[in-house]
Amino acid sequence: MKKKLYKDESTAKVSGVLSGIAQYFSVDVNVVRILYVLLCIFIIRPFTGIIIYFVLSYIMPDKKDIGYDDYEVR
Numbered sequence: 001m002k003k004k005l006y007k008d009e010s011t012a013k014v015s016g017v018l019s020g021i022a023q024y025f026s027v028d029v030n031v032v033r034i035l036y037v038l039l040c041i042f043i044i045r046p047f048t049g050i051i052i053y054f055v056l057s058y059i060m061p062d063k064k065d066i067g068y069d070d071y072e073v074r
Contacts, residue, residue: 007060013059 005024007016018036022029040049 005060006063007057008063010056014053016062017053017056020060020063 003024006020008019008023009016011019011029011052012031013019018032022032025032035051036049040046044052
């Protein structure tokens with residue numbers, strides 16, 4: 001089965017974007033969250049990071065909408 005990028009609201013803190021990214025790359029969701037915060041603070045600026053997050057939350061499909069519901073959450 002081909003991997004797809006999606007939001008996972010079952011392990012979400014806000015909308016599930018970072019949780020979906022973590023599952024796509026098979027890493028722990030907390031690592032992705034920490035890396036995203038550090039990236040926002042030191043590289044892309046906090047306001048831009050917030051805008052990117054909400055654009056991704058609007059664009060990325062939900063896990064249940066594309067038929068995935070059996071993946072293991074890390």
